[in-house]
Amino acid sequence: MSHRQIDIDALNDDRYVDEFEALTTKTAEEVEAQVQTKAGSVRTALSRGNSEEALHIALSDPPYGKQFHGAQKLNGQVVMDVLNSVKSSDISSIIKTLSPQEIDTLAKYIYHGLAHPATYNCGVLLSWHEKVIEVGGLGTIVRVLSDNKVIRAQ
Amino acid sequence: MAVLNQHLFPFCVTAHAFNSDQSTICPNTNEVQIYGKNPNGSGWELEYTLSEHDLQVTSIDWAPQTNRLVTCSQDKNAYVWNFDGQTWKPTLVHLRINRAATFVKWSPREDKFAVASGSRCIAVCYFGEDNDWWVSKHLKKPITSTVLCLDWHPNNVLLAAGSADMKVRVFSAFIKGVDQKPAASVWGEKLPFNTVCAEYANPNSGWVHSVAFSPTTGDALAWVGHDSSLSVAYPGSGQVAQVRTRQLPLLAVAWASDTQLVAAGHDCTPMLFERVDAEAATNSTNPPAPEWKWVKSLDQGQGTARAPKMSTNSAFNMFRKMDSNAQKSTGQDETGAASLQPSAKNVHQNTITSLKSLHLGTASPASEFSTSGLDGKVAVWAF
Structure with a gap:
C-alpha cells in the first residue's frame, strides 16, 4: 500500500499553495514565544487598568497560518481576556481609538469567538459586535468573510 | 450627480456599452x-440584434473612433463587429482559450x-493582415486564476488585470509591428511582451x-x-492608498x-471617492503619502430624503405576511429586483455590475458615466 502514501497533490503543477503560509520563515515555536511575550504585556496593561492599550497590543500582528495553531489559540485567548475585562459602557470609547485595520482584526476574533460558544462568552462578544459594526459598517463583516488570513484557534 | 437618461429593461443587463447616439446591451442571453x-x-x-454567440455574452466594448464593437462570451469566442451602413458583420477572433471569456x-x-x-490567461488581440482575421498572443504568467477585469494604460501598451487569485497585475502587452516603442514611465522602461510591471493585493484578500x-x-x-475596499497605487512613489469602506463590495x-473616483456595486448606487491631500499633492515637491476617502453616494434619489432603513420588526412582518399569503418569492419581483433594499427613490434597484466613463474618444477626464445592473436598468449620469 506504499503508493497510498505518495502525496499526489505535490506532483500537480496547479495545486493550491497558500501563499501566506508558504511565505513565512518563522517556526511555530518562535511565533508562539512572540505571542507569549505579547500576552505578558497585555496582562501588565490590564493590571494597570489600561484596557485600551491592552487591546491595541492584543490586536497587533496576529498570527495566521495552519502551522501556527498553538500561537493562534493563545492569541485568541488573549484578545478574549481583554474583551471580557472591559466594562460594557466603555466599549464604544475604546473602539473609537482603533484603526480601520484593527477594527477588521477585532471583528475576525469576535466572529471566531461566536463560532465557539462553548469556549467563549457570547454575551460579551455580541455587545462588542454591535459597537464594532456601528463603526466599521457592513464592510467590516464582508472583510471577515473575504479574508484568507483566517483564525484557526480551535 | 444628475441622471441624464435611464431605461428599464425587463431583464438583467449583463453588459453594456455606449457610442455617441447609440447604446448596446446584452440582455443576459447569447444576443447583443x-x-x-x-x-x-x-x-x-431596438435597431439591431447580433446573435452570433452560442452562450451568454459576458462583455461588450465599443471603439468610439473606428465605430467597431467587440463582444466576448462564455462560448470561448469573441467577435469584432463592423457596421457597413446596413448591417453589423462579425469577424471571428482566434482566441485559443479553453474556458469562458469574461471581459473585453x-x-x-x-x-x-x-x-x-477563465483559462488563466489574457488574450491580447490584434489584426493579422496575412490571415485577414484577429489573432491573439497570450499573457499567462503568473496568473493562477480567472481574470475578471482589464484596463489599458493611455500609452496603448500597458495592461492592468484583476483576477480571482486576489491580485492586480500590470503587464506589458507590447505587440511588435503594431505598437511603437513606448516612452519610459513610472511603470518601467523596457517593456517586452508579458513583462510584469507591478503586482498588488487587496488589504483583506477577495477577488x-x-x-x-x-x-x-x-x-x-x-x-x-x-473585501469592500478601494485601493489606488502610485508606482512612482511606491505607495498604495487603501480605503476600507463601510459598504458592501x-x-x-x-x-x-x-x-x-466613482465606484458602484452591491449597494446599488454610484459613490464618490476623493483624494484627501489633493492640494498638497499637486503643489508641494515632496507630497505626503496618498490617502483617499469615501465622500458620498451620488444617487441623491429622485426625491430628497431616503426612505428609513427597514427595521428587524418590519422585515419580520413582511416575511410573516408573505408566509400567510403562501408566497414563494423572497422579496423579488419579476425583474429580479429586490424589494427589501434599497429605497424606491434610487435609480438602481439592484446591484450595479458595470460602470463606464463616457470618454467618447477624448483624453480628458470623464464627466459622464453609464451604469447598468441586475435590475435591468441602464442609466447615464452627468458628473
Whole structure:
C-alpha cells in the first residue's frame, strides 16, 4: 500500500499553495514565544487598568497560518481576556481609538469567538459586535468573510 | 450627480456599452442588442440584434473612433463587429482559450483589444493582415486564476488585470509591428511582451472586480475588491492608498479626475471617492503619502430624503405576511429586483455590475458615466 502514501497533490503543477503560509520563515515555536511575550504585556496593561492599550497590543500582528495553531489559540485567548475585562459602557470609547485595520482584526476574533460558544462568552462578544459594526459598517463583516488570513484557534 | 437618461429593461443587463447616439446591451442571453435614440427624443429603440454567440455574452466594448464593437462570451469566442451602413458583420477572433471569456476592452488607439478569460490567461488581440482575421498572443504568467477585469494604460501598451487569485497585475502587452516603442514611465522602461510591471493585493484578500488607470497620465492605478475596499497605487512613489469602506463590495470603478473616483456595486448606487491631500499633492515637491476617502453616494434619489432603513420588526412582518399569503418569492419581483433594499427613490434597484466613463474618444477626464445592473436598468449620469 506504499503508493497510498505518495502525496499526489505535490506532483500537480496547479495545486493550491497558500501563499501566506508558504511565505513565512518563522517556526511555530518562535511565533508562539512572540505571542507569549505579547500576552505578558497585555496582562501588565490590564493590571494597570489600561484596557485600551491592552487591546491595541492584543490586536497587533496576529498570527495566521495552519502551522501556527498553538500561537493562534493563545492569541485568541488573549484578545478574549481583554474583551471580557472591559466594562460594557466603555466599549464604544475604546473602539473609537482603533484603526480601520484593527477594527477588521477585532471583528475576525469576535466572529471566531461566536463560532465557539462553548469556549467563549457570547454575551460579551455580541455587545462588542454591535459597537464594532456601528463603526466599521457592513464592510467590516464582508472583510471577515473575504479574508484568507483566517483564525484557526480551535 | 444628475441622471441624464435611464431605461428599464425587463431583464438583467449583463453588459453594456455606449457610442455617441447609440447604446448596446446584452440582455443576459447569447444576443447583443443595439438601441438607437428614439427620434422623438425619449427612450431607446431596438435597431439591431447580433446573435452570433452560442452562450451568454459576458462583455461588450465599443471603439468610439473606428465605430467597431467587440463582444466576448462564455462560448470561448469573441467577435469584432463592423457596421457597413446596413448591417453589423462579425469577424471571428482566434482566441485559443479553453474556458469562458469574461471581459473585453479596446486599447486607447483601437488597434488592439484584450480578452480576459477563465483559462488563466489574457488574450491580447490584434489584426493579422496575412490571415485577414484577429489573432491573439497570450499573457499567462503568473496568473493562477480567472481574470475578471482589464484596463489599458493611455500609452496603448500597458495592461492592468484583476483576477480571482486576489491580485492586480500590470503587464506589458507590447505587440511588435503594431505598437511603437513606448516612452519610459513610472511603470518601467523596457517593456517586452508579458513583462510584469507591478503586482498588488487587496488589504483583506477577495477577488478583484474592476481596475482603472488614471485618465491623463496613467501614473496611478485604482481597483476595487470583494473585501469592500478601494485601493489606488502610485508606482512612482511606491505607495498604495487603501480605503476600507463601510459598504458592501464595489464591483466597478472609474476615474472622474486625477483626484476623484466613482465606484458602484452591491449597494446599488454610484459613490464618490476623493483624494484627501489633493492640494498638497499637486503643489508641494515632496507630497505626503496618498490617502483617499469615501465622500458620498451620488444617487441623491429622485426625491430628497431616503426612505428609513427597514427595521428587524418590519422585515419580520413582511416575511410573516408573505408566509400567510403562501408566497414563494423572497422579496423579488419579476425583474429580479429586490424589494427589501434599497429605497424606491434610487435609480438602481439592484446591484450595479458595470460602470463606464463616457470618454467618447477624448483624453480628458470623464464627466459622464453609464451604469447598468441586475435590475435591468441602464442609466447615464452627468458628473
